[in-house]
Amino acid sequence: MEDHYYRLSKEGAWGDQGDGTYVNPVxxxxxxxxxxxxxxxxxxxxxxxxxCSPGMAVLHSKDLVNWAMIGHVVDELTRIGPEYNYDRMNRYGRGVWAGAIRFHxxxxxxxxxxxxxxxxxxxxxxxxxxxxPLHQVWAVSGWDDCCPFWDEDGQGYFVATNFADNYNIHLFKLxxxxxxxxxxSDTIIHQYKxxxxxxxxxxxxxxxxxxSEVRLEEGVEVRVVMMLRSEHIYGPYEEKEIIHTHGKEIDREPNQGGLVQTASGDWxxxxxxxxxxxxxxxxxxxxVTWIDGWPMIGSDTDDDGIGEMVWGGRKPINGHPPTVLSxxxxxxxxxxxxxxxxxxxxRADKWSLTERPGYLRLHACRPIEKGNxxxxxxxxxQRSFRTVHNAATVKLDIGGMADGQEAGLCHFAKTYCTIGVHQQNGTRVLKFDHAGSIEWGQVLTGSTLWLRSEWNIDGINRFEFxxxxxxxxxxxxxxxxxxGNYRGDRIGLYSFNCESEQGYIDVGQFGYEVARSGE
Incomplete structure (x- = not known):
């Protein structure tokens, strides 16, 4: 194995190491x-x-290691359909799935x-x-994982999987x-489980x-990454596995993704x-190393021409500052x-950055289903990151709360946990709620409250106030x-009222501290 690739990294290390190398994940x-x-x-x-809305995150990098979010493609999920709206919220785990970006x-x-x-x-x-504004090309269900391509003659093509029909991969003209x-022009070019x-x-x-597809390797079903190759777009195609995957516990199954070539020619x-x-x-x-016209992803540890996962290496391009997640x-x-x-x-009329400049105002909404x-x-x-130390602190003005209102800081994925304030009969009380298991705290007499969530690399979270x-x-x-719902944990802010649509909180500050790689 080349000396600039290494398979294991210090627990909690990630991204740019500041010495010309990087550690996965970036x-x-x-x-x-x-x-x-x-x-x-x-x-x-x-x-x-x-x-999540807005939909389809867009990121930018100068070196493939240090990334920053710069926007979203879909400004409103209701452009896709009504089930995404605040009065239905019926698309957990569905919605904006894998896509492709191209420059043409x-x-x-x-x-x-x-x-x-x-x-x-x-x-x-x-x-x-x-x-x-989002354009619906085709109203259909049961399809996913698509990509456009424009050939030298200008003809556009499009590839996608019909997972509802035995995972057939189709090729269309655009x-x-x-x-x-x-x-x-619809042609099935490949099919496998x-x-x-x-x-x-x-x-x-x-x-x-x-x-990628699911294959039986050493008696275990694993997702493997494959490549088809041909001199003609409609084939016939040769097939090759381009990286071994050994299961989620070993290499975490590199799967969805894309190839890219740097300006210097590296892949x-x-x-x-x-x-x-x-x-x-x-x-x-x-x-990525090209061998006999095939891309090999990772490092070839056993000389079989199929890559293996690596956990870091030399940065593709030097001279750019490390990502700061905090x-x-x-x-x-x-x-x-x-x-x-x-x-x-x-709901657009229930939040504002202008009603009180310098604050995010979150008005209370009535939930679709009480207790849910x-x-x-x-x-x-926001996304909850996995580093050795993570802390999110929010400063709230709770003076505008109304009876029946609850508001505060939350985590959620498959289940949820919150720390916040519940007002009833003019009295505000600290409240902890883990999926319906509730603890009550002290009466809050002031109008300003700080809430904090801290978690370690194992994702063990504790709240403070x-x-x-x-x-x-x-x-x-x-x-x-x-x-849960194909998502990692999210940390967020909430404000609701089961009795009436009255009350609001003002968020003055939200600080999110994330440990740098290896700290």
Missing amino acids: LPGDYSDPDVIRVGENYYAISSTLH KDKYWVYFFTPDEGLFMSTAADPAGPWE SEDGRELLND GSEANKIYKINGFYYFFH YFISHQGMGGYDGRPLHLLP TYDDFDSVALEPYWEWNHQP FFTVCNVIT SVDGVHYASFGYAYQLGW
């Missing part, structure tokens, strides 16, 4: 279903967002399927936005404007179809990996920062952050 949070392109000296990636005719193009509503696309002159599939993660490339005169693979943990499916970077938001901007996403489509936290609208969230911003006290009991 982003220790839920950036699922990535795809990546290079335009000039810039790299752009997208990541699926499922039921001086524009950025993104295509993706939702499993229920069909195929959508949008374009933009700037990947940070604004993106054109209309000239890229807004329609030419259905009479669990086929997904489709990408199409043309490299050195060959067409390459990247995908890399951006992928997500995951074990069903609270960090979701973090972003990883693996080297953030401090005082809500002085005219728009929310890209790292904020709502649980489903929020997952039907509380306007829960605003303060009435002066200096002295904090623990409240509630330890909560295990988790995974």
